[in-house]
Amino acid sequence: MLAFDSLTKRFGANVAVKNVSFSIDRPMMVGIIGASGAGKSTLLRIINRLTDATSGKLEFEGRDVLGLKGTAKREWQSQCAMIFQQFNLVPRMDVVSNVLHGTLNRRSTLATMFNLYPTADIHTAIAILDRLGIAEHAPKRAEALSGGQQQRVAIARALMQDPRIILADEPIASLDPMNAQIVMDALRRIHEEDGRTVIANLHTLDTARRYCDRVIGMRMGKVVFDGTPEQLTTGVARDIYGADADFSESATSTSIDTIETSAARAIHAAEAIA
Template identity: 50%
Template structure:
């Protein structure tokens, strides 16, 4: 039986005369936790945005289980973005709305437009959204405005919103870049728990090599828009890190060692985070 697979075939993206990504070729089996590493401007965000089709490739093909994702349009493209959920460093929540409604936005492709506009969410969708919040120990804040939450809470709400899309792939673009160490650990545990509990493929852009070593099954290293490293974390030597990060290598190599991931979605997370 053939393994389900996300494939990039010589994918590139050009902005004007500059190639942000060029010649990216990858095969990612279902269920892997993949870290994408490299210095700022290496092409990490553009790579993930092409997979989600927020940015169209200028060259190459993206496929999932043999279906060409890079050719999808209209309703088929919307369905792909439901299958391939994305979370961002900026959280992208609607601050004036309550937490539960923000999570329910992940169900937009599952309900008629008029029901979502009037917030007439089916009871099963409301139950699903609340269950997702409970899994991240933030069910108690379901009625609070999103803009009243801490950064760690907001990112967990964004992850819950992605989870209720019922995706097969989760893309995370620097999801902990704006968080303190405690919230970084909490959010990374949440993403790791989704991967382990549901078998959802995860690709996450990370700046910290300690986090990459602690959480990822595989690392993709990018430099100047190209994939220059693709291996298990143990194969990432200091010399390879210096090749990837250049003058920034000291910053990523000298950070305190991250702890191993927690037990997943069911572990206790303080409600005040």
């Protein structure tokens, strides 16, 4: 489906993505992990054509993605929807209108100016919100929702595009553990039920292991690991993050049980000192 061949992106003297080569041959859920600055976000932006590669190739079903221009580029961007860490919603606009923004690429300029949507699209938007468990919030302003709810609205907007690929850039980085689990469960269901490829930049190893079929590890712009969640051992994680023997996975865990256990230990330690 999606093939990367020596993909490279330079920003002046800095190489953000360096000779990345791998392929995704069927719909799956892929997690990309690595430290800040590893090149994860830049890679997703290249896929969606939000930024251009310096060199290399990117093909989707044999089609040259990097060579697309004009209408063809916009069509491609509608086929690989982006979900961002900070949601990128219009805060003062109602939820259903935010979702309907997923249709902007196929609407006329006049319809966009006057905020006119076909009845069928409105029904589809509400059905998607219902699927994500937030249909009752459709008439509310987006800013009135919690962070987890807003991220589900962003997912609904992406689904409104009916994409082949969903790109999620740190989709749970700003969420609490409960909402992080709800959002990741939703992305996993979308992959399984719809057969869509989901590529998510993740900052926690337990999330990558639990939800992904495949994990890509990046360090300093390079792919340094490509394997199954079972192959992502603590030793491998140390290599990906360039960490020493003191590296602890629990410090970055989004698991509710792990966080509660860590909090309990901290309380016991404080009580012992007191």
